[in-house]
Amino acid sequence: MDYAALLQKQKQLTLDAQGRKGNKATNKHGRAFLEMLFANKTKPSPEGCWVRTCFISYAYPASATPLSQLQSILISDLRLETHHHGKVLFLRTIGHPTRILAVQNAVEDQSGGVDRLAVYNTHPTTPIEQILPKHALFALREPFYKATVDGGYTIRVDHPSDLIRLQAGDERVPAAFCPRLVELDKEAGGLKAEGNAAYGRKEYCTAAELYSEALQACSADGKDSLRYDLYRNRANANLLLQRHEAALVDADAAVIPLELGAEVLDEATAKLNGKAYYRAGRAAYALRDFARAAEYFRKVERCSASGDGDAEREGKRTACRLEEQKTGRYDFAAMSKAVSATRNNRLDHADFTVRVKNGDAGSRGRGLFAVKALKMGDLVLCEKAFGLVFASENAKEVYTMVNLNTNRASMGAHATLLFDLVQKLSHNPEQARVYFDLHDGGYTPKIPPQLVDGVTVIDTFRVEAISEYNRFGCPNVRSSDGASVKPRAALGKNDDEDGEGGDSQLENSVGVWVVASHINHACDGNAGRAFIGDMMVIRAVRDIGAGEEILMPYCNPKNDGPAMRTHMEKTWGFECDCRICEADGGTTKAQLVRRRALSKEAVRFLESNKLSMQHRANAASIRKAEKLLSDLEATYDKTAFANNRPRLALTTLGHWLCQAYNFASSQRKVIECAIRLLRDLGYGISVANKKVTIDYSGGCPDIKAFDAAMYTAHAQYSLGERKQGLYYEEFAEGLWVVLYAEKQGFRERYGSS
Numbered sequence: 001m002d003y004a005a006l007l008q009k010q011k012q013l014t015l016d017a018q019g020r021k022g023n024k025a026t027n028k029h030g031r032a033f034l035e036m037l038f039a040n041k042t043k044p045s046p047e048g049c050w051v052r053t054c055f056i057s058y059a060y061p062a063s064a065t066p067l068s069q070l071q072s073i074l075i076s077d078l079r080l081e082t083h084h085h086g087k088v089l090f091l092r093t094i095g096h097p098t099r100i101l102a103v104q105n106a107v108e109d110q111s112g113g114v115d116r117l118a119v120y121n122t123h124p125t126t127p128i129e130q131i132l133p134k135h136a137l138f139a140l141r142e143p144f145y146k147a148t149v150d151g152g153y154t155i156r157v158d159h160p161s162d163l164i165r166l167q168a169g170d171e172r173v174p175a176a177f178c179p180r181l182v183e184l185d186k187e188a189g190g191l192k193a194e195g196n197a198a199y200g201r202k203e204y205c206t207a208a209e210l211y212s213e214a215l216q217a218c219s220a221d222g223k224d225s226l227r228y229d230l231y232r233n234r235a236n237a238n239l240l241l242q243r244h245e246a247a248l249v250d251a252d253a254a255v256i257p258l259e260l261g262a263e264v265l266d267e268a269t270a271k272l273n274g275k276a277y278y279r280a281g282r283a284a285y286a287l288r289d290f291a292r293a294a295e296y297f298r299k300v301e302r303c304s305a306s307g308d309g310d311a312e313r314e315g316k317r318t319a320c321r322l323e324e325q326k327t328g329r330y331d332f333a334a335m336s337k338a339v340s341a342t343r344n345n346r347l348d349h350a351d352f353t354v355r356v357k358n359g360d361a362g363s364r365g366r367g368l369f370a371v372k373a374l375k376m377g378d379l380v381l382c383e384k385a386f387g388l389v390f391a392s393e394n395a396k397e398v399y400t401m402v403n404l405n406t407n408r409a410s411m412g413a414h415a416t417l418l419f420d421l422v423q424k425l426s427h428n429p430e431q432a433r434v435y436f437d438l439h440d441g442g443y444t445p446k447i448p449p450q451l452v453d454g455v456t457v458i459d460t461f462r463v464e465a466i467s468e469y470n471r472f473g474c475p476n477v478r479s480s481d482g483a484s485v486k487p488r489a490a491l492g493k494n495d496d497e498d499g500e501g502g503d504s505q506l507e508n509s510v511g512v513w514v515v516a517s518h519i520n521h522a523c524d525g526n527a528g529r530a531f532i533g534d535m536m537v538i539r540a541v542r543d544i545g546a547g548e549e550i551l552m553p554y555c556n557p558k559n560d561g562p563a564m565r566t567h568m569e570k571t572w573g574f575e576c577d578c579r580i581c582e583a584d585g586g587t588t589k590a591q592l593v594r595r596r597a598l599s600k601e602a603v604r605f606l607e608s609n610k611l612s613m614q615h616r617a618n619a620a621s622i623r624k625a626e627k628l629l630s631d632l633e634a635t636y637d638k639t640a641f642a643n644n645r646p647r648l649a650l651t652t653l654g655h656w657l658c659q660a661y662n663f664a665s666s667q668r669k670v671i672e673c674a675i676r677l678l679r680d681l682g683y684g685i686s687v688a689n690k691k692v693t694i695d696y697s698g699g700c701p702d703i704k705a706f707d708a709a710m711y712t713a714h715a716q717y718s719l720g721e722r723k724q725g726l727y728y729e730e731f732a733e734g735l736w737v738v739l740y741a742e743k744q745g746f747r748e749r750y751g752s753s
Helices: 003-018 031-037 175-180 188-200 204-221 224-240 244-253 267-286 290-302 309-327 332-342 413-427 429-435 460-470 561-572 579-584 589-608 619-633 648-663 667-680 703-718 722-740 746-750
Strands: 050-056 071-073 087-093 103-108 114-119 137-141 144-147 153-157 163-166 356-360 366-370 379-384 387-389 397-403 408-411 471-474 509-512 527-532 535-540 684-688 691-695
Touching (some): 031 103, 031 114, 188 224, 244 267, 244 413, 244 429, 387 413, 413 429, 413 460, 413 509, 460 471, 561 579, 619 648, 648 667, 703 722, 703 746
Parallel strands (some): 071 087
Antiparallel strands (some): 087 137, 103 114, 356 366, 379 535, 397 408
16 A cells, blocks of 8 residues: 555645635535435445555544533534534434444434534444444534535544533433433333343443433432442443443442441342442452452452352452562463463553652653662563554454554554554543553643543544554564564554564554553663563663663664664654764764665675575675675774674674574684674673673674574584583573563574583
8 A cells, every 4th residue: 555645645635625614514415315324224344354544634632621611503503624612512313323434423403404423533343333323412522524535524523532422311402302302201220121131232331321321310219229239230331341440430339338227238238249349349450450459359258158259269360460560470481371372462460560660861851760770681570551452353454544643654453552542541531641641742732631521531633642652563472482572663653573664554563551651762772572462571681770761772773873863863753872873973974875885785695695404605605794794894983883882784694694604514603703793782702711701781682692692502512612602501591581571482493402
């Protein structure tokens, strides 16, 4: 797909539409046409994979003004390409909803005016009947009206929180709609029964709405005894809808208090309270408040004289999470096997973050700092994804999203992540506050998540801005050889494996890890990340002092330092000041031109000289590689790159030479090339009295470092120098654990010593 052409076309369409700003719509479709257009229920999409392209329009803020402070207008008052600030539209759907890029339906206002309503950024898995059902009433705060590419018009909703669903009997409903409302006098008991029936059909959103209506009826009828049942039932529905904060509030409200003068609850009441506490515990667990969850599960057991098996199991599970949270002791091997065996990437584990804290990072803004001194290989933190979409989960629909604000296009998981985040934040306001505390690239205005008219205000443009600056690329699933947990590009838009990036992203798995998102970049960072399912594991790649800032490369360091710095500035808006970039800053233009030319020549050489047991290098190829490597080395200033500063342009050819000499069984040459490769990666190597010392304080962890160390180890074993070889093997295995979370895959790749 030509993303650049797609982006340019949409920008031109938007520009053309702006020429009509403020105009009144003409030649609009009438009621008969719209009723025909939305007359039938949408049929399921045919089998196969559907690619849908949607556009993030130019940003505008979500409405945070209460309905009571807005002036009611009609559809006839709308003007094209205009945000109607200070206004509200009351609408009723008159057809069956459909989803193409947005969920759409025909709507009417209280005067009989009609038009199309399109709601964007809703989750693809949410049934459209839950979003814009037929004959439902809505209030749309500060509506946006625009022309569409098909020559028609639509009332466009980019922030789902701008659209407020109104229930029967709501005093804000215009009088003109009231005569057509059905069965306003239903009793709470009847509404509860309808809610239970909807729950039985797995229509949990409808069930929750009916329980809410029943609770309002309880208030009118004074039927307090029924209220506890309704809160308990709605808590369960909210749990299944992943509205965990609401579920916790409902479960707490469902607890029946002791009657005045009573010392204990009767058995039946205690059992009902046990159910409420159990649902509260599950909600607290889902919110990762494990201490609170544990207390709720203990309360469940106290409500039953014979105990409760489910609560006991949940209590034990919660105790495991509390232990992980406190100690950072995980069985990473078991976690990895669980992912490989079940193909379930979403693991059940706690976060371990007690070794780090947020702090002022000077010119970098905020950063993450070590609370205590850490040794190379120590666990810095382990965190479950706040929001994550695996590419493998999008089997039937792939979304291409074009963002007019950033001039970028994203496909697959990148686009779907926005829908996931908006859904999660919309129903969990406290978690929304955590998310909106992340860096947003200076997005304005910053409207805080707040409850207005019973809905959490969520600015979807800001959600996407934060996602683009903070998301990590990650593998789909852990493979048996460990290769798929290779660290991937992170904390930005360019989530391709090698960090090249560009103006678009190919399909990949992406997510947001809130604590890890506070880590700033350095090409030669002191920490490295790995993934097991949706858990990010960060370890120290060198010793880190107490109070030292934790730093990680956002993408793999490049051979071309100036190009890398330009990429950083363009993508994340900063210049890297690490040791590599500092040294490369002194590279002359002539050296840089020469290095780029030689690097291209090296790429061509490697493509035409791929090695295997069947295709070994001849002497001429080896001489050419050595000459190329020597010429590339001459492009590095010896003074600037002294003291083990990485020279990354040398490493690919260096790695090839290690392989070539290894296949030729030239053990001394293998050792020589491998040690040179390690030094070019920034590792200091010294040997004295057969003792090998490896200084990893300036090293860049990479698969080539493992290979170089193991080439050296095996070569020295072949020469009878086992003691020296063990130093390199221990180094390689330790570094493998740092970058792959645990040892799985190491022996499969390198064999036994």
